[in-house]
Each structure stands twice: as C-alpha cells, then as structure tokens.
Amino acid sequence: MEHGQQHPVSLYLKIWGLLFVLSACSYLVDYFHVQGALRWTLIMTFMLYKAALIVSIFMHLAWERLALACAILVPPLCLLVLISLMAYEADYIHTARGTYFTAPAVETGGQAQRP
Known part of the structure; x- marks a missing residue:
C-alpha cells in the first residue's frame, strides 16, 4: 500500500459483519449448552479468530x-x-x-x- 492511502469502507463493514457472525457463533455455543472440551475449544477458536481479525485489519497489522x-x-x-x-x-x-x-x-x- 502507498503511504497515506485509505482503505475502502466496505472492507471494514465486511470485517465488522464477520466479527458479528463469530460473536453469534460463540453465543450459540452457550445457548445450545455445549459442554466439556468441545465447548472450550469452540469458544477459544472463535475468540482467536476475532482477535486475529481485529489485530490484522483494525490495527492495520496486515499491511x-x-x-x-x-x-x-x-x-x-x-x-x-x-x-x-x-x-x-x-x-x-x-x-x-x-x-x-x-x-x-x-x-x-x-x-x-x-x-
């Protein structure tokens, strides 16, 4: 990317939508009463995906x-x-x-x- 170039707003809206979907999936794990190691694996996976998206796009680490x-x-x-x-x-x-x-x-x- 060139210095000073702005990213399209659609990129941020897509990432926001993906974060919303991942948060909804994390909520559904509790809603459907998933228990044991599967519960924690799913919650941690969704959490890591959300953190990676936030760090890479909103903190501009991808560039x-x-x-x-x-x-x-x-x-x-x-x-x-x-x-x-x-x-x-x-x-x-x-x-x-x-x-x-x-x-x-x-x-x-x-x-x-x-x-």
Whole structure:
C-alpha cells in the first residue's frame, strides 16, 4: 500500500459483519449448552479468530512490515509457551504431592483407615 492511502469502507463493514457472525457463533455455543472440551475449544477458536481479525485489519497489522508484526506478535506467543510450561509443571507437582504426601493407611481390624 502507498503511504497515506485509505482503505475502502466496505472492507471494514465486511470485517465488522464477520466479527458479528463469530460473536453469534460463540453465543450459540452457550445457548445450545455445549459442554466439556468441545465447548472450550469452540469458544477459544472463535475468540482467536476475532482477535486475529481485529489485530490484522483494525490495527492495520496486515499491511505492516514483518519486523513490526513480529515485534507485536512474538512476545504474546512466548508468554503462551511459558504459561503452558508452568501449567504442565504445576500439574506434575500436584500429582507428586498427592503421591508422596498422603498419610499411609492404618490397619484396624481388617479395614484400612486413615489417621
């Protein structure tokens, strides 16, 4: 794009309509009482699509140079990797504590009881 060139209003209206459709789909997930992992997968997918549209079109990242796009997108991606590593470690610690720090069962008359 040339410097100072404006984008057509129809582009913004199409993106606004697509954001509306994605928001409606996200609402329908709750309306139809989708449960479990499918619910969270759908909600997160719709959320990521909406965020990508907003960042690329309304924040003009789709027309920026690669260096600026990487400067904006790489730090949040690094944070997501670090958060997932911490969640994995927390799950391991929780499991290890349950394995090694539980009180042993005490035998009393043929039945095992916890102190």
